Amino acid sequence: MxxxxxxxxxxxxxxxxxxxxxxxxxxxxxAARINEFRDVHHLFLYEKSAIDTIRHFHELPLWNPYYCGGFDAxxxxxxxxxxxxxxxxxxxxxxxxxxxxxxxxxxxxxxxxxxxxxxxxxxxxxxxxxxxxxxxxxxxxxxxxxxxxxxxxxxxxxxxxxxxxxxxxxxxxxxxxxxxxxxxxxxxxxxxxxxxxxxxxxxxxxxxxxxxxxxxxxxxxxxxxxxxxxxxxxxxxxxxxxxxxxxxxxxxxxxxxxxxxxxxxxxxxxxxxxxxxxxxxxxxxxxxxxxxxxxxxxxxxxxxxxxxxxxxxxxxxxxxxxxxxxxxxxxxxxxxxxxxxxxxxxxxxxxxxxxxxxxxxxxxxxxxxxxxxxxxxxxxxxxxxxxxxxxxxxxxxxxxxxxxxxGVVSDEFSTDFHQARGNRWRTVHFESIGLGSLGCYETHRLAQSRLLRGDLPQEEYLAPNDAAAGTVKRVAWSPNHITVHTSLTKPARVLVNQNWAPGWQSTVGQVQNHEGLLSVDVPEGEHDVTLGFRAWSTMGGAAVTLSALLGLGFLLIRGRHKGKLFAPAHRVGTALAILGPWVIAGAAYASSPDPKWPIPGQTNPNGTPALVPVAEEASITAPKIGATYDVPIVVEAASVVGPDPHNSLALELYLRRTGTVARSTTMFVHFERRKDQGPIPKEKEGFRNADHQIVGGSFFLSDMPEGRLVHDAFGTHLGKGASGIWDVWVAFGHVSGNKGRERLVSPGTSVESEKRVRIGTVVLP
Amino acid sequence: MNVAARILFVIVAVGTVSVVVTRAQSSTAPAVRHADAEERKRLAARVAQHEAEWNQKAAEDFPQDSWSQRDAFHNLESGFVNDVAKGAGVGMEDVFRGVDEDLHEHPSKNRNADVVPCKPRPVFD
Incomplete structure (x- = not known):
């Protein structure tokens, strides 16, 4: 039954x-309340700002200015x-x-x-x-x-x-x-x-x-x-x-x-x-x-x-x-x-x-x-x-x-907008009051200009070099469009307190990527300048989607009435329906007027470059070591600075990959208090590690450009470290399989201990 | 299955959807009191008092990692703002608005109004 x-x-x-x-x-x-779990704040904001963009500004949610300084939604x-x-x-x-x-x-x-x-x-x-x-x-x-x-x-x-x-x-x-x-x-x-x-x-x-x-x-x-x-x-x-x-x-x-x-x-x-x-x-x-x-x-x-x-x-x-x-x-x-x-x-x-x-x-x-x-x-x-x-x-x-x-999000909505310091842990509480959160997190590295600020008197302003050229005043604002009135005695660059991205265009002058900031070069005189965002990738993608839907509809009708789609009599039509969208995709890609994203520089978490330019290799100031591992990686130089007032150490390692390295390769960094200094107090510790697989938070050891000198800068906090002399050791191994440490071929100018090489010594107070 | 049974099941399905939608729609969030400009100023001052201490804690927890330090600062700020808003019986929006107004009135290099570009630590799973 x-x-x-x-x-x-x-x-x-x-x-x-x-x-x-x-x-x-x-x-x-x-149902009217929001989940306050940490991830919700940006995920919910993405949805809410898309809805608000349509509801309050009557625009498609192409650009989201409310988070991280703005991005292609x-x-x-x-x-x-x-x-x-x-x-x-x-x-x-x-x-x-x-x-x-x-x-x-x-x-x-x-x-x-x-x-x-x-x-x-x-x-x-x-x-x-x-x-x-x-x-x-x-x-x-x-x-x-x-x-x-x-x-x-x-x-x-x-x-x-x-x-x-x-x-x-x-x-x-x-x-x-x-x-x-x-x-x-x-x-x-x-x-x-x-x-x-x-x-x-x-x-x-x-x-x-x-x-x-x-x-x-x-x-x-x-x-x-x-x-x-x-x-x-x-x-x-x-x-x-x-x-x-x-x-x-x-x-x-x-x-x-x-x-x-x-x-x-x-x-x-x-x-x-x-x-x-x-x-x-x-x-x-x-x-x-x-x-x-x-x-x-x-x-x-x-x-x-x-x-x-x-x-x-x-x-x-x-x-x-x-x-x-x-x-x-x-x-x-x-x-x-x-x-x-x-x-x-x-x-x-x-x-x-x-x-x-x-x-x-x-x-x-x-x-x-x-x-x-x-x-x-x-x-x-x-x-x-x-x-x-x-x-x-x-x-x-x-x-x-x-x-x-x-929790509850305010039901008010402000159509005025400016960037705020923000807070990514509570970011959903900013959008409704017309604030963008510069405090930002995403699972991928999101392009954010260092020039963004959360305390500007106005969001659109003249670049510092052109500050005396005249005035800029906001006339209208919506997520996808910003209109300003410029009154200039000479050509000048107008900066907008949002990120640049491919897809921004201007009715007057030329849009520029000003150190990651959205900007436009405007000629002298009185102008109403409207900046608009419409990414070619979205428009081109929509054209491909539409053509694919049409092709699919054609095949559905044909399949119903004529049966076999790949029968000799129907092959050409079927092939056109399937391949047509790809032809449109190719044409759209080839004719894209949008500039490409600049190749992002690989940087360490402290902002320093992770790759040393070849011409500058000889001028690095860290003490030379030249230790060679079987991995094969050479530790060319290293320095350990500290402790600072927080009891933290700053480390810099200069590494060179000289052959193929497995992706599972990791670097062991050990901080060890010397053993001949008496007992370690109960609440203190005599060992700490800063092992890591990703250099500079940017790439795997296996992906370091072969032959190039890589700069890996990182820190560690030894707040619980017992006072005395501490040595810092480096070795290599693998994150899985418990294969132990890789063989140290030569310690170079330094000292070896248990397949590790010493890269520095510090004294903790 | 006869037509009557089918109609009955359609009515059950549509009825269930209607009840769920109606119940969701009738849900209302509790009204939150808004703080006036003066109160926002006071709330923002309480936040500002703790910022140096949060910066120090963040620097200890994430040495040499600028984005993580800023993020840790915001995490500490987030918990405090939540407590302050609850204590004052206002929405978090008002506290954050107060902080924003304060930053615009008194711009300072030491109050993290600049940006440390998003560079999350590698995702470990």
């Missing part, structure tokens, strides 16, 4: 809506407004839209999982019972707690897999479903989830392809290629600007995260609880042990074993650097995956594939019972176990979310 109902969309939507309602119900009375990887959910924000406001977005995405996730499972599960009841498990799993609870609403885009993952399988079965609807779901996910800030999905998508595509009759595989492969093409081109409006941003300021990842099988199991089956105001890995992907058992039992068939292999591949990747041969480490070598973090997120695709096993289990296990009575009993037990799992998932969600700290 359940099977009969489950196959009807109306029944499923009713049940899924009720489950989603049960999930969000306790949070709804607080469409090109920021973590903005999520380039998706239909923006309509919820416009209708209900940014605060209330968050919980409604969650509500709708959870329903969509359940329905997508059902449809995807049904492709390989003959029993609609089995697919229906298993479908909610993924959509309600623990990581979605964690995401809402931390304000990572963009992670709900992952509810579209089953839709993408569903579309891929349909495409492999040569159904053009599959191309449309996969590519539109992917575009929404990318527009909803799913950029960092995309690599995970790429892995799952390739696995799904391959298994679907090989499930096709041999004589149809060529056409299936062409359909999959078309799917991949439309996935990229429909998402182009987002992918191009984001690629431009990330290429100009890559995200630096470090570390070698790994999880033992026990930790992965705990993340799937342990209770999700709050510890010290945050969630831990335990229960963070909660699906419950009953689900895991049913999935395990579902693997008892040839078909099930194939899916089990996919689950294990995902688990292997989720284990990170923990296995002897790390799939995650191998994956990170591929450029697209180099910035993938948190390997445990591969539990997401693992859960999806495990859902298929669970559906097999629910379908097949009762059939193995000896009698009808036992079969019914087995069905009741399995249904009860899955219903219990769904209840525990909802319960975990409620428990976590009611533990959030919430």
């Amino acid at each position: 359940l099977a009969r109902y489950a196959s009807h969309l109306s029944f499923r939507l009713a049940v899924f809506a009720l489950l989603a309602a049960a999930l969000v119900w306790p949070i709804l009375p607080d 469409v090109g920021a990887p973590q903005t999520r407004f380039v998706s239909p959910t923006l309509l919820l924000g416009l209708w209900f406001g940014a605060e209330r839209a968050e919980i409604l977005t969650v509500f709708f995405f959870v329903i969509i996730g359940m329905e997508g999982t059902y449809r995807w499972l049904r492709l390989r599960t003959p029993d609609p009841a089995a697919a229906f019972l298993v479908a909610p498990i993924f959509a309600l799993s623990g990581q979605f609870a964690v995401a809402y707690f931390r304000g990572w609403i963009q992670f709900y885009g992952f509810e579209l993952a089953p839709w993408i897999l569903y579309g891929i399988t349909l495409a492999a079965r040569r159904r053009v609807a599959g191309v449309a479903i996969a590519s539109i779901a992917f575009a929404i996910m990318v527009g909803f800030a799913g950029l960092f989830a995309t690599p995970l999905l790429a892995v799952a998508g390739v696995m799904e595509g391959l298994r679907s392809l090989f499930a096709q009759p041999r004589n149809e595989r060529r056409r299936s492969l062409l359909m999959l290629v078309a799917t991949a093409s439309f996935m990229l081109t429909i998402a182009f409006v987002r992918l191009w600007p984001v690629a431009e941003t990330l290429l100009s300021a890559p995200r630096i990842m470090a570390g070698a995260p790994g999880h033992l099988p026990r930790a992965l199991l705990a993340s799937l089956a342990a209770q999700l609880v709050l510890k010290d105001g945050n969630t831990d890995i335990d229960g963070s992907f909660f699906v419950g042990s009953a689900f895991l058992v049913i999935a395990g039992l579902g693997a008892q068939s040839k078909k099930g074993l194939g899916v089990l292999a996919l689950v294990f591949i995902c688990l292997w990747l989720a284990a990170g650097y923990s296995p002897i041969i790390s799939g995650f480490a191998l994956l990170r070598r591929v450029p697209m995956f180099s910035a993938v973090r948190y390997p445990e997120r591969f539990l997401w695709p693992a859960m999806l594939f495990a859902s298929e096993l669970a559906a097999y289990g629910v379908n097949r296990l009762p059939l193995q019972a000896p009698s009808k009575r036992w079969r019914q009993a087995a069905r009741v037990i399995l249904t009860g176990a899955l219903a219990w799992t769904v209840w525990t998932e909802i319960d975990a969600w409620k428990r976590i979310e009611t533990g959030r700290t919430t």
Whole structure:
């Protein structure tokens, strides 16, 4: 009977809506409040300022001036407004839209999982019972707690897999479903989830392809290629600007995260609880042990074993650097995956594939019972176990979310604007009162001019060299447009207290990048000068997206009326529909009038250059050492200065890579109090380290330009250091695998101890 | 499944969505009292009193790391502003507005009104 109902969309939507309602119900009375978790402040600001830009200024949210001095809003990887959910924000406001977005995405996730499972599960009841498990799993609870609403885009993952399988079965609807779901996910800030999905998508595509009759595989492969093409081109409006941003300021990842099988199991089956105001890995992907058992039992068939292999591949990747041969480490070598973090997120695709096993289990296990009575009993037990799992998932969600700290953002809105010192930890409290927060954080290095200030008398002003040339007065302001009246006795440069970026244009004079600040060279006389932002990458990307949608529409109509898209008679039209957007992309890129981002200088955290110009190598003042390691890296020179009044030391190392260096290479920096100075007081310490893998916070040791002298400047605080003489030692090794220290070939002019070389000695008071 | 059952399920689905949307829409944030210019000045003065101490703490915690020092300063400021706003029964906006007005009235090189470009520490996972 359940099977009969489950196959009807109306029944499923009713049940899924009720489950989603049960999930969000306790949070709804607080829908008007904001989550005060630290990450929320900039993530929520991105959404709120996009909504306010449309509501109050009647402009598209192309430029966000409210954070970090201004940036290309469409090109920021973590903005999520380039998706239909923006309509919820416009209708209900940014605060209330968050919980409604969650509500709708959870329903969509359940329905997508059902449809995807049904492709390989003959029993609609089995697919229906298993479908909610993924959509309600623990990581979605964690995401809402931390304000990572963009992670709900992952509810579209089953839709993408569903579309891929349909495409492999040569159904053009599959191309449309996969590519539109992917575009929404990318527009909803799913950029960092995309690599995970790429892995799952390739696995799904391959298994679907090989499930096709041999004589149809060529056409299936062409359909999959078309799917991949439309996935990229429909998402182009987002992918191009984001690629431009990330290429100009890559995200630096470090570390070698790994999880033992026990930790992965705990993340799937342990209770999700709050510890010290945050969630831990335990229960963070909660699906419950009953689900895991049913999935395990579902693997008892040839078909099930194939899916089990996919689950294990995902688990292997989720284990990170923990296995002897790390799939995650191998994956990170591929450029697209180099910035993938948190390997445990591969539990997401693992859960999806495990859902298929669970559906097999629910379908097949009762059939193995000896009698009808036992079969019914087995069905009741399995249904009860899955219903219990769904209840525990909802319960975990409620428990976590009611533990959030919430606050209130002022409901006023000022259309006047100026930059303030700001505070990235509370940045959402600035926008509504017309202030931009210069206090800034993002996961990638965001281009910020050093000339920005939070205390200027006016935001648009003449450059210091031209200060006597006349006056500048603001006439009108909106996020994308600034109009000033200039009255000049000679040509002058007008500076705007916002960052420059490709895409700014002026109605008078020429826009300039003035040390990262937006500026315009204006001729003498009286002028109304309007600066406007419209990035070519967004406009060009939109053209590609539009042409891809038209091409896809053409294929959908053609597929419905004429059948096979790749039949000889239809090939030209199909090829044009697929390749047309790429031609437009190429033409748009080639004809871009926007200047490129300047290559960012690699700097140390203290602002000094991380690369020494070749001509200046001979003039460095740090004492020469010339120690050679097997890695192969040479420590050419080093200095240790301090302690300063804070008991901190300033260190400078000059390194040269002389051959290929493994990415896992790390530098050990040890601070050791000499042993012949008597005992160390109880509350004091005699050892500290400043080991690091990233030089100057900018690049891996393995990525240092070969042969060039690299300047690594950093500091350490020895506040608890016992008084006396301390030596500073340097060695090299690896962050994973416990391979010990690399061999020191020669200590140069310095002293060696345990494969380390001494780079300095200090005296702590 | 007959038509009546289908209609019933559609009504349940649409009804559930309507109830959720209505409940979310009826949620209201508590009204927050606004501070006047004089009170904002006093609140800002309390923040300014602690800035040197926050700078020192940040310098100790993150030697030779300019962005991290500034970020640590803001973290300490954030907690204090939250406490000050709660204590005064006003929104955090008013405290930050007060600080901004103070900085514009009395520009100073020592009050972090300049920018240390965003250079987050490498992301460890």
